[in-house]
Amino acid sequence: MNLKHVLVIPFPAQGHVNPLMHLSHKLAQHGCKVTFVNTEFIHKRVVNAMNEKVNLEGSKVELASIPDGLGPQDDRSNQPALALAILRTMPSSLEKLIRDIDSVDGGSNRITAIVSDLNMAWALEIAHKLGIKGALINPSSAAVFALQVNMQKLIDDGIMDSNGLPIKKGKFQLSPEMPMMDIENTPWCNNFGDLTSQKTIYYYISKMMQHSHLTDWWLSNTTSELEPAALSLCPKITPIGPLMESTEFRSLGQLWEEDLSCLNWLNQQPPCSVIYVAFGSFTVFDPRQFEELALGLELTNMPFLWVVREDSGSKTEIAYPNEFQGVRGKIVRWAPQQLVLNHPAIACFVSHCGWNSTMDGVSRGVPFLCWPYYADQLYNKNYICDVWKVGLGFDLDQKGIISRWEIKKKVDQLFGDQNMRIISQKMKEVIINNTAEGGQSSENFNRFIKWLKE
Template sequence: MAQTAHVMIVPYPSQGHVRPLLKLAFQIVDHGIKVTFVNTKSVQERLVTSSMIKEKIEGENRGIIFATVPDLWKPEGAPGERVSSMMKVMPGYLEDLIKKERFGCVIADGSLGWILEVAERNGIKHVGFFPLAVGSVALTTHIPELFKTEIVGTNGNMVETGEVIKLSLDIPPWKMTEVTWTFPGDTSSQGTQKMIFDICLSLQKTVDHEKWIICNTCYEIETPACNLIPKMLPIGPLITRDCYEESAGAGSFWPEDTSSLRWLDKKLPGSVVYIAFGSIAVVSQDQFNELALGLELSQRPFLWVVRPNRASGKIAKYPEGFLERVADLGKIIEWAPQEKVLAHPSVVCFISHCGWNSTMEGLTMGVPFLCWPSFGDQYHNQSYISDIWKIGLKLNPDQNVKLKKIVQESVMKGGSSYTNFETFINYLKQSCMS
């Protein structure tokens, strides 16, 4: 009897990383491959609050086994503490899992390259996954060259003020305030920016070491960047296949408010502004007030996702009388079934932080953007949206429809991402037989 291929998947424990890897897991099991998905305990508890994930964990779960490792850091701790604790704790737990199960391959978030080293140490094939634009990944592979040319220092800062980084004529350049590791307001050499920069350095090692690198994009929209990394296998966009139907999107850390869809059903086609800034990005209270008053003055119907910690990490306070004045105009919720919202005919534009998952979802649904990046790769994603694809800010509606068609066709039979994914699935099936 033929052995069923078994794959371990390990994401970095934040929604922007868990969400695309969980979507990938569901697509892999659809091809008859068993998946063990490894979360930290706190992440797993948050996923169970989602009705879809709970159903798949407690029901037949379509071949996915959810395993957990303990959290040994404080929830309010700095990102650096999380990375450091994971490096100390997870290898031992993964080694134990590997001894109990026969895995053919480990797929790990590219920022967790040391997990791939655990796989290699145990004779298991391994693949890196990047939830970023390929352009952002390509930038990290050029960091050693930036050191040599003295454009960037060891703490990630530009040596020369006003310097820009260009990888090719066809990829938007990076200003210092727009590089992947930038963190506005962080000036300490040992602060968050330095920690993110060190992770970017590790990404370069992962890209160099791995036979396969898979990414949530399609070749047609990032051709120049993909050509810089020949081993890159674009398999995106990773979109929930039934986003137009009943089940919620995979990997949400907050319960999705489906009443927003019933509210949208009552609105005219192409009339609603959708505002969402992802799971991490925050604005100041002043910016929050300006956005609220701007939405009110526009007199356009709006659906606004406001996390409890939206304004500078604290509970947002609305301008006096705002909620009463817009009661008939807009709807404010804590979390949305975003793919379904973007696919809804009533939505006319997307005010976004330009995280890569949101960027791919907006592209796939053909919704134009108004960009509000906050940190990291979001600035470069904005450059793609506004300067390369021209589907945000200065909108070209015809080009928007064209890109929607391109990314949707890439995941259909015969498309580039479809073909790449089939190649990858065949690799996974063979991995446990060799």
């Protein structure tokens, strides 16, 4: 039997590239060859960020790239512009790449399946056209996937209009067992600025949901115990998570080079003493809020490991944290997050509540202090704090700032709550059992592999 050759294509953002790379390594471990297709812009960053120790010769995952349709000077954090450029140019580029791969070595290397990020579901059209298998992987929560499946119902129920814009303010519930969601906090409304941008994001998501019906495989980076209500609302969603990194090729999905010095620093800290602070790849702070965070960490009198990306704000911010580096604090540009959260010194995780970070934290039994920024992060916070009860949220002051005193207060509250730590540890055990052999996520993944190889 020829080796099955799977093409995996993520949406061009850190929170998508990472879990799809974990999935690719899992496919490779099960005997598939994988071609991982980034945009040229992301591909360059991944290659530049690779740890020197990574030797791709041993990997069955090959890296490839196609243009995203934007020019070299265009701003890739402008997601509406990026979304429109992707639709304009990437489908034809992907088809050409597949035909080029298929023509090498007399067709012995041909692509036999495409596994597409839900946000790149247009790739299923290419699979359909070329007569190869297609499947979807959703890197966010099953709850957000279920929300997108039910977008038409929200229109029919008069909650939003046909552009995804709220008809009236307020909250709604997809099912009685799921947390309430604020209509203004849907992933297409929140923090995208003007109405035109919101409409564009909604249009793009709607298009992806239309394409999603071209496959019976809706894989999701979650477990049945974490999101039972969302999974019963959309039984087509198949949980295979949480997706964990391959230690051998760990830095392959990173857009920043990981600073491994933080692991040695953690080795010198007492067990369960360090506050880990990381806000993902998109969060940007204004200088005032940034300063309050720094002063709040200082006020806690606890050791902290803080990830400050170079692009997280103004130039003053980049220089500023150096004043706080010292005996108690360690600041890095980017961290090997799953290794950090696995470290016995970590006591809690101050997080933006992106779904990958959420999965990283709950699967390692680490309680959260929730600081969501935009999109699905606000809904993920509801699960962390209200459904699973493994975290606390911060409250804003009259100026709309999370003050240093609020930070200290919530850190003290979390450290004093032994019950939350016990719940976090129990959740970790449930998740480990799910991904272990015989667990539901593991069995679902094996069924998927069987289908890929048929």
